[in-house]
Amino acid sequence: MSATQQPPEQKSGAAGSAQFSGSDSRKFNYFEPKGRKASHYEDMTVDVQPDPKRYLLQDWIISFADGTPTYDESWTKAQSSNWHQFRAVDQEWERTHYQRQSTIVGMITNVIENGRRAGAPKRFDKAWVKVLSDHLGAYKHAEFGLGTATMQAQRYGYTQMINNAILTNSSYKLRFSQDVTLYLGEIALDIEGIDLDAGKTHWLEDPIWQGTRHAIEAIMGASDFLEQYFATNIVFEPLVGELFRSGFIMQMAASQNDFMTPSVVSAAEGDYERNLANAVELFSMLALDQKFGEQNRKLFVSWMDKHGALAVQAAHQMQPIWSLPRVKVAQFADALELAKNRVRAIAAEIGFDARSTLDH
Amino acid sequence: MPDSLTLNKITAQRGMSISEATRRVADLGWTPSYVQEAMTFPTDYKIKKTPRDPMKQVLRSYFPMQEEKDNRVYGALDAALRGDMFRNVQPRWVEWMKLFLAIIPFPEISAARSMAMVGRLAPGEELRTGFAMQMVDEFRHSTIQMNLKKWYMENYIDPAGFDITEAAFGKCYASTIGRQFAEGFVTGDAITAANVYLTVVAETAFTNTLFVAMPSEAARNGDYALPTVFLSVQSDESRHVGNGHSLLMSLINDPDNHLLLERDLKYAFWQNHAIVDAAIGTFVEYGTTDRDKNKESYAELWHRWIYEDYYRTYMLPLEKYGIKIHHDDVAAAWDRIVKSNYVHLTAQFFSVGWPVNFWRIExxxxxxxxxxxxxxxxxxxxxxxxxxxxxxxxxxxxxxxxFNADTGYVYPHRCWSCMVPCLIRADFTYDTVEGKVYTYCSEQCRWTHKVAFAAEYEGRATPAMGRFSGRREWEECYHGWDLADAITDLGFVRPDGKTLVPQPHLHFDDSKMWTLDDVRGHTLGSPLTNFRALTPEQREAAAIEYRKGFTINPIH
Known part of the structure; x- marks a missing residue:
């Protein structure tokens, strides 16, 4: 054996220790940033899921039995001239996601620990305790249904940006469904007589909740992943989710001596603001698409008709809950009108007409 | 303050037990009665038994735990810069990270997508929480690895190759092997892909070489960022191993599933071996400058992690359920590594093709x-x-x-199944599938394409099984192209428009770096296209000749 090569003279592997072609090319250069410079989120996300229309030289190399490739634009009826245009408004990547989720967990944990230590659950109005066990207990299943529907939907999007936005949506919904579950279990340690199984019984059997369950199952059962994402954030959340969380729980609780529940539930409102911003960004991009905008807008109206009808019915069936607290500080009709106005504003932002559902 | 008084004692209060919490969380699901969930990702398996979640974790504890792990990772990256890590890092090593980190974020995020496929299949809700955590874990892995890659790009002497990373991933003749890995997680029969191929084999067995063995080598080359990130990633894998095993146990008690399980364990083990050992073996053995004879070779690492740890303690016990384990394939994989020089032949192939890479190989x-x-x-x-x-x-x-005929090297055929070329020449084989001729590196890969990825398996209809598709032979994409034009089309040219991103050395000096002019005048060809053009008799004669191999000529 004999040595055949002199090692290069270079001593340092650090940036700037030599100047040569490409030595200052220190930005990902294969996509157009949305703004002047690429955000960290874009660097972490864009083009990780490849596309034969961009850099995927050999096309998808495995298909389903019917020839459908690993990712396919036909998995939604919506169409886009450029799926890659979408960027999530909340700009989440793993670090920011865990930071936010962990902060929420810490907030909720503190509220529950400090509230329980102060004996707060024992001072909840008794009628209110039953509302919590029966109806907040039922509602947690709706949140879980949205979490599993979006968990399913995150497989189908045509770009990494779309799928990751749906993935974090799922993560938020599943966390909140567990937050409520564990919260009820923990205050039950301090309040005698809470039936922790009552929520599921009401979810499955109580006429008040059957419209909601129907609406949720329709979202879970939809085979178009963007229909699921649309129905979750553009229809169900404002018409039923916010109606119950903000229009009922958060307005009523304080008057029933309960400061804990609104704090727990407030996390879901914060989550929704972000999920909604992402969804509006995506659906408005599709509604404004020069080639497919008109048919997308018609599609959104059809999704609104289908899921909106179920959501409005669900909302009306929930009306008796507003009569259950001993101290009544909020009216169902007001809350519903606010919810409808919210949907009108969202639809206007996206660019489609929701009147056929809401004014029915 | 009395000795016995602690903050814990002051603040402690009665809470829910972990088992009660997980039981309540698992009760969030229900069987829909108004609208049935669409079974959009089909499987030929039957799943009757509800899988259990061995980890018993809820999201309330998961998120803070993961944030803490992240804090350690990002703190270590900051410390690495303050400690001037890149001054002492070995460029030979970091160059291979341009390939590795171009590949790995897509398999990771594919694993997140595959959780959608198993999440709906498994009856009961207990394991759904485990799948949900794995989904978020994989989102973590994909983006934390992109962050590491960006960090290398910003701080390493030669950022070229990192700067085009995801574009290069879609085009390179080496990263295509990694895409076979990733697409295998999400396409075809949902259980085959997301349970057996991903969790039961890739994560349970091969992440040990990927995420444990390889980081050790990184540390020996002055790179302690990679171990920081990847050992943190690996700490999530135990949850995924648990998910995979739990779902496997719910399948295995139904004898109707045994035939498919045997098929999938055979396919998944062999293809993981072919892909992961080719890539990681090369990084560990050829990307290092540490030649301490007391350290384990990749073969020794393989024996520890794959043979002893996985085969003997995970695969063999499956036999008690009546599953036939393919001992011969495990032995054949081991022989390929220690007797047939699989890793060395792969490194040789990668280096032969350096002009169409996007990293340097010295x-x-x-x-x-x-x-x-x-x-x-x-x-x-x-x-x-x-x-x-x-x-x-x-x-x-x-x-x-x-293109230098003096060397004696013969460019290899590409395996249609694992996408690694047919490097162990004696094992080369070919077959006809649906009227077309294909080439394979081994009998096991021929079986994978022709027998396993088909509409029927041993007389049983398998309508959910996937199919191989696309332009799987990379060389066909540039058949008849001039090498310089192909490199330009690939985008593997530096910002000056002429200097190549790849270089066959570590000289960071323009005067020594190859340009398009240095490679122009050579025509690329597709071995498969040429092979198919032969008559059957010529083809067999060519195969016999190919199996004889080649000898590198002496150099004087």
Missing amino acids: AQTEKDFEWFEHKYPGWYAQFGNYWKWYEKLSHKGETNVL
Whole structure:
């Protein structure tokens, strides 16, 4: 054996220790940033899921039995001239996601620990305790249904940006469904007589909740992943989710001596603001698409008709809950009108007409 | 303050037990009655038994735990910069990270997508929480790895190759092998893909070489960022192993599933071996400058992690459920590594093709030769001359090794199944599937394409099984192209418009770096296209000749 090569003279592997072609090319250069410079989120996300229309030289190399490739634009009826245009408004990547989720967990944990230590659950109005066990207990299943529907939907999007936005949506919904579950279990340690199984019984059997369950199952059962994402954030959340969380729980609780529940539930409102911003960004991009905008807008109206009808019915069936607290500080009709106005504003932002559902 | 008084005692209060919490969380699901969930990702398996979640974790504890792990990772990256890590890092090592980190974020995020597929299939809700955490874990892995890659790009001497990373991933003749890995997680029969191929084999067995063995080598080369990130990633894998095993246990008690399980364990083990050992074996053995003879070779690592840890303690116990384990394939994979030089032939192939890479590969030197001969007796006789040729031809202006007839190297066929070329020449085989001729690296890969990925398996209809598709032979994409034009089309050219991103050396000096002009005038060809053009008799004669292999000519 004999040595055949002199090692290069270079001593340092650090940036700037030599100047040569490409030595200052220190930005990902294969996509157009949305703004002047690429955000960290874009660097972490864009083009990780490849596309034969961009850099995927050999096309998808495995298909389903019917020839459908690993990712396919036909998995939604919506169409886009450029799926890659979408960027999530909340700009989440793993670090920011865990930071936010962990902060929420810490907030909720503190509220529950400090509230329980102060004996707060024992001072909840008794009628209110039953509302919590029966109806907040039922509602947690709706949140879980949205979490599993979006968990399913995150497989189908045509770009990494779309799928990751749906993935974090799922993560938020599943966390909140567990937050409520564990919260009820923990205050039950301090309040005698809470039936922790009552929520599921009401979810499955109580006429008040059957419209909601129907609406949720329709979202879970939809085979178009963007229909699921649309129905979750553009229809169900404002018409039923916010109606119950903000229009009922958060307005009523304080008057029933309960400061804990609104704090727990407030996390879901914060989550929704972000999920909604992402969804509006995506659906408005599709509604404004020069080639497919008109048919997308018609599609959104059809999704609104289908899921909106179920959501409005669900909302009306929930009306008796507003009569259950001993101290009544909020009216169902007001809350519903606010919810409808919210949907009108969202639809206007996206660019489609929701009147056929809401004014029915 | 009394000795016995602690903050915990002051603040402690009665809470829910972990088992009660997980039981309540698992009760969030229900069986829909108004609208049935669409079974959009089908499987030919039957799942009757509800899988259990062995981890018993809820999201309330998961998120803070993960944030803490992240804090350690990002703190370590900051510390690495303050400690001037890149001054002492070995460029030979970091160059291979341009390939590795181009590949790995897509398999990771594919694993997140695959949780959608199993999440709906498994009856009951207990394991759904485990799948949800794995989904978020994989989102973590994909983006934390993109962050690491960006960090290398910003701080390493030569960012070219990192700067085009995801574009290069879609185009390179090496990263295509990694895409076979990733698409295998999400396409075809949902259980085959997301349970057996991903969790039962890739995560349970091969992440040990990927995420444990490889980081150790990184540390030996002055790179302690990669171990920081990847050992943190690996700490999530135990949850995924648990998910996979739990779902496997719910399948295995139904004898109707055994035939498919045997098929999928065979396919998944062999293809993981073919892909992961080719790539990671090359990184560990050829990307290092550490030639300590006391450290384990990749073969020794494989024996520890795959043979002892996985085969003996995970696969063999499946036999008690009546599953036939393919012992012969495990032995064959081991033989390929220790007797047939699979890793060394892969490294040779990657280096032959350096002009169409997007990272630098420097020649192995005498110090390397000593170590290889010590760990793999007989290595020098087979590969010594090759690496001397490689060094000689690494100088700008030489006819590069890919087209230099003096070397004696014969460019290999591509395996239609694992996408790694047919490097162990004696094992080369070919077959006809649906009227077309295909080439394979091994009998197991021929079986995978022709028998496993089909509409029927041993007389049983398998309508959910996937199919191989696309332009799987990379060389066909540039058949008849001039090499310089192909490199331009690939985008593997530096910002000056002429200097190549890949280089066959570590000279960071424009005067020594190859340009398009240095590679122009050579025509790329597709071995498969040429093979198909032969008559059956000619084809068989060519196959016999191919199996004889080649000898690298002496260098003087």
